[in-house]
Amino acid sequence: MSARDRILAKLKAGAPSTAGDLPDVAGWYATHRTAESRADKTKRFRHCIELAHAEVHPVARSGWMQKLHEVLASRQIGALLVAPGSVHGARALAELPALGIDCRGYVQAIESWKPAMFNDTPAALTAARAAIAETGTLILWPDADEPRLMSLVPPLHVVLLDAANIYNTFHEAIELEGWKAGLPTNALLISGPSKTADIQQTLAYGAHGPKELVVLLMGDEQ
């Protein structure tokens, strides 16, 4: 008998005869969380993620490139990692070099350029698939075009978010997007720049991941 069989046999011998009904998760959310208007969701999202030290800039759908450039210029950052296979990445590659930004595409597998990713990549631009108002959370599904490390290694992470894609809760996002039908290799919830309070409960940002998180919030023009 293998360890697996022994563990399962012990559990089966000790298991209760019935598990009872499935817990009513949807019912709890229906009675304890309200579905807010788009404007209120946007406001709540922004409030929460700003509390977690992220920077949010409302931008027009056509005007985010200008804001992106300002964000980089104000920090004297001259290089940006983008996903050439994405619409926004391709646009950045086409437009940013003229503005003096060294725009690089993530085209090679990480093995061939890991040291450069860690030591020589000050910023990256990715999109967020959606967001969660309740907790001020970005949802990213990294893929072949826009890989995982873009939102982790560079000290500045700039995220494009369409305000139309903000859900009330994590539960709502999972249900409406049908996540259980298939998840990507890595799905991420990001709610601010990397941080730690491990030294005497003193909050410090930029522990291992990005030191700064900037959200370009499209469709929320004011």
Add this chain to the structure above:
Amino acid sequence: MNAQPIHFKPTEGFRARSKAVVDNPFLRQSFRGAMDFLMSKRAAQFPDAEELESLRTLGERIRQYNLARLPELLVQLEANLTKNGIAVHWAETPDEANEIILGICKRHSAKLMVKGKSMVSEEIELNHAAEAAGIGALESDMGEYIVQLAGEKPSHIIMPAIHKTKEEIARLFADKVPGVDYTDNVDALIQIGRNVLRRKFLEADVGLSGVNFAVAETGTLCLVENEGNGRMCTTTPPVHVAITGIEKIVEKLEHVPPLLSLLTRSATGQNISTYFNMISGPRKPGEKDGPTEVHLVLLDNGRTQAYADEQLRKTLQCIRCGACMNHCPVYTRIGGHAYGTTYPGPIGKIISPHMLGLEATATMATASSLCGACGEVCPVKIPIPDLLVRLREESFSAPHANPAMRGQGAGYSSLVTAIWRGWAAVYRSPSLYRLATWLGSRFRWLVPSDQGPWTTVRVPLKPAPRRLRDMLKERG
């Protein structure tokens, strides 16, 4: 350098270790301050008592439902993880788990393993086993890194270095990290750790992590963290090994949001952690990063024993938030190291006996005033005080056949049992009680004036010269 392995008898020396902390005003201040901070942060996250209570009830229901179906969910999880390309391993003991993990390391000729925070890896003493096998095991959570650098163990399951002041950490870094000058600026200290560990993430051959929730229906491993080191460990090295206790499984993805909310709000008073990392497979063809191999090690280590008993099974509802220790008057005064077990505080007292046997942990459950704070704040409503009483019963009752726990009766003493039996008999019978109090008032002079610790600060306890009964009789 790693801490010495945990001793076989954590209860040995418990008194001395506790006293050392109680006598140290700096440590007491560290823990008091940290616990007050965490308690107020948690309280601020739950302003609505009804919401908290109903969410706790839902959390309890979710955990109990999933535990009730644990054997079939483990099989479903294994099937879906395998389908997703994640290799599943099973270990009954810490030794087996270490062997599996180090076997994977050896197959890849690994020299360095970077570790995200994993209490289960502490439970199996993985760092020691790795060191013995010539494989470097480096902790990358800032708190764990500090604790490892000091050759110590975590004193709290969420905040491992909570017992250290920033000055101590500053001195530690200046002494142990090459090329670092003394600074007690917290931002500067974190940047030192970041720079050291980033170089290690680059080099590492294997990344190790724990698991907060494993989702059976999708074959997904979920990790909660703030720093990003967990994502580094699970993304950067070519191989990722996750380890978890067999109890951390939920059937449905929809079970995750309520548990996540309870976890982060109860643990650190955050409405959500910075990162929630959901892993459903290794790198797919065409993807440019992520590990090419992902493994999951499922560990028993006494959990099946707790599972077999309806009451003790509730121990396995735990989602490891640490709120019970933050609110525990005993933990706050003696800190995490005094317990001598991987998991300290109230949860440590109820889970460790299953891992180590009652022979080694017989008196752990007595280090409690049964004030009930732990049960009141538990996000999944584990009746910790009831379990502590149950464990006292298991430890101190006379050994009997087919015990529910390994080491049942380990604390049994025929003398103590006889004394309590006598006590019970006196209090059950009015005539015996009359006789006993009469004897007490006549022979009060026999009571010693030195009554151990009691008389160091108080007057000795003596029966009154005249019984209440006699005084009432006089008044008519």
